[in-house]
Amino acid sequence: MNAALISVCVAVLGLSAGAQEIRLGDAPVAHRAHVELLSNAAEVKAGEPQTVVLRFRVEDGFHINSHTPKDELLIPTAIRFNTGSVVKIVDEVYPKGSAFRLPVGAGETVDVYQGEFRVNVQVVVPKGASTLVGVLKYQACDNAVCYPPKSLPVVMTVTGD
Amino acid sequence: MVMQKQQDVQLTQTSSAADPNADPAAKLLLGKTAPSFTLVDLNGKKVSLADYKGHAVVLNFWATYCGPCKLEMPWFQDLQNKYKGQGLVVLGLDEDDGMAVKEVATASKRVGVTYPILMPDDAVAKNYQLSDYIPETFYVDKSGKIVEQTIGAHSKDELEADVQKAIASGGL
Numbered sequence: 622m623n624a625a626l627i628s629v630c631v632a633v634l635g636l637s638a639g640a641q642e643i644r645l646g647d648a649p650v651a652h653r654a655h656v657e658l659l660s661n662a663a664e665v666k667a668g669e670p671q672t673v674v675l676r677f678r679v680e681d682g683f684h685i686n687s688h689t690p691k692d693e694l695l696i697p698t699a700i701r702f703n704t705g706s707v708v709k710i711v712d713e714v715y716p717k718g719s720a721f722r723l724p725v726g727a728g729e730t731v732d733v734y735q736g737e738f739r740v741n742v743q744v745v746v747p748k749g750a751s752t753l754v755g756v757l758k759y760q761a762c763d764n765a766v767c768y769p770p771k772s773l774p775v776v777m778t779v780t781g782d
Numbered sequence: 783m784v785m786q787k788q789q790d791v792q793l794t795q796t797s798s799a800a801d802p803n804a805d806p807a808a809k810l811l812l813g814k815t816a817p818s819f820t821l822v823d824l825n826g827k828k829v830s831l832a833d834y835k836g837h838a839v840v841l842n843f844w845a846t847y848c849g850p851c852k853l854e855m856p857w858f859q860d861l862q863n864k865y866k867g868q869g870l871v872v873l874g875l876d877e878d879d880g881m882a883v884k885e886v887a888t889a890s891k892r893v894g895v896t897y898p899i900l901m902p903d904d905a906v907a908k909n910y911q912l913s914d915y916i917p918e919t920f921y922v923d924k925s926g927k928i929v930e931q932t933i934g935a936h937s938k939d940e941l942e943a944d945v946q947k948a949i950a951s952g953g954l
Contacts, residue, residue, distance in 0.1 A: 694889050696847045723849055723935070731849055760847050765934030766915040767848040769879060 655680045655761040656773050659737070667748040667781025670711050675700070675740045675775065677757065684733035685759040687718025691732050695760070696770050700740060702755035708779055712743040724764050746781040753777040809931045810911050816841070816922040817909035821875070821900040824887045829873070829900055831922075837869040838948035839922040843902075843912060845877045846889040850935030851917040857938040859895045861945050868949050869924070872897040875906065877916055921945065923952030 657678050665671035679685055686695045702710050716739060718732035744753065757773040811817075816839070820830040831839065842858055844851035855874065862872040876886050876899055883901060890899045912918055913933065921930040921944045929951045930944040 692849070694846045694852075694892070695849065723853060729849065729853060762849060765850055766917070767845070767850060768915050769845075769877075770847065 653680075653768075654771065654773060655683045655768065656685060656757065656759055656771075658757070658773060658775055658777075660777060662778040662780070664780045664782060665744070665746060667746055670743050670745055673742045673744050673753065673777065673779055675742060675777065676737060677734075677740070677773075678737045679735055679761070681736075683761050683763050684721050684731075684735045685761045687732045687734055688715035689718065689732065691730075695731065696758070698734060698757065698759040700742075700755045700757050700775055702742075702753070702775075706751070706754060707747055708751045708753045709745040710742065711745060714741040714743075716740070744779060746779050748781045750778055750780045753779050811920065811928045812931050814928055815926050816920060816928050817906070819902075819906050819909070821902055821906065823898045823900055824883055824890070826883075829898055831926075834871045835926065836924050837871045838865075838924055838945070838952075840870070840872045840945060840948070841875060841910075841920040841922065842872065843875045843877050843910075843916050843918045845916055846881060846886060847878070848916050852893045854917055854919075854935050854941065855890075855893045855895050857941050859897060860938075861942055862897050865945060865949060870945060870949060874899040875902045876900065877902065877907070877912075919944075921948040923948050923950075925952030927952055 657680075659676035659678055660674060663673045665673065685698050688697050688699060690697055698715070700713065702708075716734070718734055720730045721733040721735070723729050723731065742753070753775070754777075755775040757775050758770065759773065760770040761768045816831060818831050820828055823829050831841075840858060840861075842851075842854070844855065858872045858874075862870060874890065874895060874897060876890075878886060886899060886901070910918075910920065915933070917933075917935060919930075919932045919941075920928050921932075923929045929947050932940075932944065
């Protein structure tokens with residue numbers, strides 16, 4: 622485990638949480654993230670397309686829209702990678718969502734991610750350590766309420782052998 | 783294709799699911815006079831809460847990305863139609879951040895509501911002590927007092943009971 626990288630990730634997440642704070646009356650209240658990144662490093666073959674798996678976990682009791690929500694008004698989950706990196710992004714494959722029935726009214730069904738989900742990112746990296754950097758955009762709800770759209774920093778060390 | 787060796791890390795602690803009813807901000811305004819506001823509707827027309835003095839008013843905070851909100855809104859429209867003769871007014875207050883008025887109008891049309899949709903400002907969110915989640919609804923009686931405050935989607939029967947409470951209260 623790369624302790625330095627974990628420190629960077631924690632720092633990035635910490636900074637993000639600070640940036641997302643809102644004011645409720647006179648007291649600052651931090652947004653809850655509801656999603657965490659479980660992967661922080663990978664080793665792949667350098668110089669050719671390789672798949673890096675980004676593992677995320679949605680907090681228990683919550684769901685986020687899948688990458689392809691059935692309602693165009695809903696905000697899809699998607700990663701926006703930083704451009705200009707030595708890590709070349711070839712493709713991104715998002716998992717299918719699962720049906721979640723809202724527990725009110727006739728029970729409208731939405732397409733969501735719950736628990737752990739994985740995004741397969743096809744990359745080409747040079748030899749040595751590179752950093753894959755991006756932001757996961759998502760919008761979370763629980764059974765009864767929804768939270769504003771949020772961004773989760775995605776930072777992963779990819780080492781090309 | 784060769785899969786890489788992966789290293790995983792847990793960056794944050796697990797926390798329990800939200801319980802809107804347990805939120806300390808819930809129902810802080812119950813029994814108090816509804817904070818005044820003047821906002822613009824989707825047509826750019828100014829709308830003040832004071833315009834509806836003597837009416838029961840439902841203030842429903844919603845957003846286009848909120849599924850539970852869009853379930854409730856047609857019910858509010860039905861209740862607006864049903865209780866219009868008894869002076870009920872429903873106002874939808876959009877909580878999208880930075881969304882164009884045109885997009886909000888398209889969304890509200892798709893949901894099927896014709897009651898006024900207002901574009902709030904930060905002052906309204908502060909004065910109503912909104913949490914960071916929606917929907918949140920305030921039921922204001924004819925005297926301007928908040929007689930019910932709810933967070934999250936509720937059944938149509940529950941909405942109607944709260945509407946009836948607002949209509950029955952505060953008569954002059």
